[in-house]
Amino acid sequence: MKIYNDLLQVKTNKDEEMIDITEKVSEFVKESKIQNGMVHLFVAHTTAAITINENTDPNVKKDVLLSLRHAFPIEKEFLHFEGNSHAHIKSSVIGNTQSLIVEDNQLKLGRWQAIYFCEFDGPRQRQVYIQIMGE
Template sequence: MLKRISVKTSKRDEMIDITREIKVAIHEAKIEQGVVMVYSAHTTAGITINENADPDVKHDMLMRLDEVYPWEHPKYRHAEGNSASHLKTSTVGASQIIIIEEGDLVLGTWQGIYFCEFDGPRNRTVYIKTMEG
């Protein structure tokens, strides 16, 4: 089953926890065992799994990505001026695959699934594909 969810971002760079929405999709699909793929079809936004207990982790990740890929750089050539967001997305990745067991995500105690915005604010789409198996 394929489900699309909308994510409205409010900042240029932010990480939004979408774990709950993915759990809803699994429940709606009535999957007990299998996998779920979470996919962002955007070149300037990605999907990652990381700690969801301490908000400072999101802050630190975004801060360090900004240090590695500054918004402005004299050698960037991309005409739209958002080369940093493309680099961040390629580093984080566009998708994650998570195991489903007993109708729930197999995640560590502190793990959550995040939509990573790197060129906002925007209205985005995330695809959630559940597969039995």
């Protein structure tokens, strides 16, 4: 079994946004030369997350962020001294890992799927750890 590790730098530009990182992750898969296996993505931040969702209609990203904003609004009643509890909660709900299948040296995604880095407390410089395992 081969293991390939890398680090994806993500520069966010807004307080909240979803950035499509599918192409960059696909490039890492190709560079790994692993034909069949798994790719694991890990976001080591407590106010960011990673998800897989539709890549065709940009309104889906807007709707996801709007829904999260309604569910977890910025409120002064939170106790966390930094004032970004809403971002921590959104990160916990969406999650900080994703695993995908690698088949024939390509990501196995559905026709309308993309991998999104989710920023909830930006703008910031972020990182996504990538590990690809297989043969």
